[in-house]
Every structure is written in C-alpha cells, then in structure tokens.
Amino acid sequence: MNVRSLSQRLIGPGADGRPRRRAAYALPTLFTAGNIFLGFISIMRSIQGALLAASGYHGPNTHFETAAIAIGWAVVLDGLDGRIARLTNTVSDFGREMDSLADVITFGIAPAILAFTWGVQFALPGADPLFRDHLRRIGFFIPALFLICGAARLARFNIQKNPVPKNPGRPDRKYFVGLPIPAGAAMIASIVYALDGTPIVQWPLMVAWLVLVAFLGFLMVSTWRYQSFKDIQLLRPRSPLTIILWFTLIYLLWIYTEPVLLAITTAYVASGIVVRIGGTVRRRFRASHPAPEQQPG
Numbered sequence: 001m002n003v004r005s006l007s008q009r010l011i012g013p014g015a016d017g018r019p020r021r022r023a024a025y026a027l028p029t030l031f032t033a034g035n036i037f038l039g040f041i042s043i044m045r046s047i048q049g050a051l052l053a054a055s056g057y058h059g060p061n062t063h064f065e066t067a068a069i070a071i072g073w074a075v076v077l078d079g080l081d082g083r084i085a086r087l088t089n090t091v092s093d094f095g096r097e098m099d100s101l102a103d104v105i106t107f108g109i110a111p112a113i114l115a116f117t118w119g120v121q122f123a124l125p126g127a128d129p130l131f132r133d134h135l136r137r138i139g140f141f142i143p144a145l146f147l148i149c150g151a152a153r154l155a156r157f158n159i160q161k162n163p164v165p166k167n168p169g170r171p172d173r174k175y176f177v178g179l180p181i182p183a184g185a186a187m188i189a190s191i192v193y194a195l196d197g198t199p200i201v202q203w204p205l206m207v208a209w210l211v212l213v214a215f216l217g218f219l220m221v222s223t224w225r226y227q228s229f230k231d232i233q234l235l236r237p238r239s240p241l242t243i244i245l246w247f248t249l250i251y252l253l254w255i256y257t258e259p260v261l262l263a264i265t266t267a268y269v270a271s272g273i274v275v276r277i278g279g280t281v282r283r284r285f286r287a288s289h290p291a292p293e294q295q296p297g
Contacts, residue, residue: 027088028095031081032102035074039106042070043113050117053199064118064197067110068189072261074106075182100154107185108150112143115213118192122199123206135203142210142217149217150181156221176226179219183226183268187216190265194258216269224272 049063081099085091120139127135160177200206252260 028081028085028090029098031077031084032095032098035077035081035099035102035106038070038074038077039102039110042067042074042106042110045070046110046114046117049197049199050121053117053122058122058199058201061118061197061199064114064192064199066197067114068193068197071106071110071114071185071189072193075186078103078106078182096158100158103154103181104147104151107181108147108154111185111188112147114192115146115188115209116140116143117199118197119200119209119213120206122201123203126201127203127206135206138210139206142214146184146213146217149220150184153178153181153220174228176228178222178224179216179226179269179272180228181220183265184216184220187265187269188213190258190262194262219269219272222272224276226268226272 045063045067049061049067052061052063078099081095085095116139120143124132124136124139156177200209249260
C-alpha cells in the first residue's frame with residue numbers, strides 16, 4: 001500500500017472524486033487571517049493600556065501585556081502559514097500578498113503603536129522643558145521609522161527571488177537578508193511582556209528605548225545574514241537528543257515564560273550582529289595574513 005504525502009492527501013481528489021484543492025488553499029489563509037486579527041487585538045489593547053496609564057496608574061498594565069502577547073502568538077501563526085502552504089503545495093501569489101499585508105499590520109503598525117504608547121507617551125512629561133519638544137518629535141518619528149523600515153523590508157523580500165546577504169553563509173543553508181520584521185516585532189513585544197506591561201515614565205529610559213527601536217529598524221533594512229530555519233523539516237525523524245532539547249525548551253517556556261522569551265528574541269536579534277562582526281574580523285585577518293604561496297615541487 002502506497003502512503004501518499006501530506007500535500008497529495010490534501011489537494012488530491014476526495015472519496016467522491018472531487019478535488020479538494022480549495023480547502024487546502026484556505027488552510028494557510030486562515031492562519032494569515034488569524035495573524036491580522038491578533039494585530040488588531042494588539043492595537044486595541046495598546047490604546048486601552050494608554051487610556052489606563054493616562055488615568056494616573058503607571059503600574060503593571062494588563063492591556064500592554066496582552067498587546068505584547070498578541071504579537072507573540074502572531075509570530076507563531078506567521079511561521080505556520082508559510083510552512084503549511086509549502087507542505088500542502090498551495091503556495092500562491094494571493095497568499096504571499098495577503099501575508100505581506102498581514103505582516104505590515106501585525107508586525108509593523110501594532111508594535112510601532114505599542115512602542116510609542118508604552119515607551120514614549122508617559123515619559124515625556126518628566127523630561128526637561130528645554131528639550132521636551134525635541135523628545136516628543138523624536139518619540140513620534142522613531143516608531144514611524146520602525147514601521148517604514150519594516151514595510152521596506154517586506155517589499156524587498158517580495159521582489160527578490162534569490163537574495164544573497166552581504167556576508168553569505170553556507171550554500172546549503174537558507175538565510176534572511178536583514179532582520180525579519182516578525183523578529184523585530186517580537187523583540188519589542190518580549191521586552192514589554194517581560195516588564196509586565198509597566199510603562200516607561202523616566203525620560204532616560206525612553207531615550208534608550210528609542211535607540212533600540214531605531215536599531216531594530218536599521219537591522220531590518222540591512223543586508224546582514226539571519227538564519228531562516230526554513231530548511232528544518234518538521235516531518236523528518238528526530239534523534240533522542242533533539243527531542244530532549246525541545247522538551248527542555250518547552251519546559252523552560254512553561255515555567256519561566258517571560259525571561260526565556262526575552263532571551264530567545266535577544267539571541268536571534270544578536271545572532272546577525274555577531275555573524276556580521278565575525279565575518280568582518282575574519283576578512284581583515286585574512287587580508288593582513290595572506291596564505292603563503294606554494295613553491296613548485
């Protein structure tokens with residue numbers, strides 16, 4: 001008895017002989033629609049959190065925390081819709097365009113609003129009046145810059161067929177050119193979630209926050225190499241060590257959710273920086289220490 005693949009079972013004819021391709025195409029689209037819905041939830045909760053903080057309460061804010069959680073779950077759905085489309089062989093132009101629009105909303109607009117309402121809005125009154133207006137202008141500009149960089153990152157991703165990063169890696173691996181916009185949004189959300197949604201009320205911390213948001217925008221439009229993990233096959237048999245590592249990670253996420261999520265997002269964002277610096281150091285070392293020429297035998 002021949003075992004058919006997952007894509008054949010989903011898009012092949014059913015028991016009555018009718019094709020089931022439409023149902024297969026709807027499956028990844030549902031995940032993308034869920035992505036958009038979570039982005040909407042995040043935007044609404046950011047507004048509610050700002051209203052609560054505006055009433056004078058600057059403690060842990062469940063609205064900001066829920067906005068960050070919504071972005072985190074959207075990252076999960078964004079990773080699943082593409083994999084499901086590839087597994088079922090239902091990749092389409094419509095799905096790619098809808099996925100890009102969903103990413104602009106959920107990983108561009110939603111984290112930009114969260115970055116302003118949580119990290120800027122309530123720190124401005126405590127700033128010195130001499131440069132408060134300048135901080136207000138910068139506080140509006142940096143989240144908008146994050147959104148623009150994310151949109152430019154998605155546009156570049158859509159028009160490039162086989163993008164090559166400035167520091168190419170192994171040819172048998174798949175990489176992203178620049179920081180993916182879900183990773184940038186996840187970095188913002190993980191920080192808000194780790195601090196229980198407590199808004200920033202001190203202007204020096206606000207300045208540090210804006211520097212981080214601006215740096216995330218730069219990483220998205222850069223040509224630095226980031227691991228895509230698209231070459232990982234979910235249906236491939238795993239070794240016992242891999243299963244143990246996955247179990248350990250899931251357990252740590254269950255027990256220490258906030259610090260582990262922050263550590264994961266920080267490690268991924270920093271990975272591209274480390275690889276870039278390491279490649280630059282290696283190239284300069286090779287230039288200063290050329291390999292000795294081989295003498296003829």
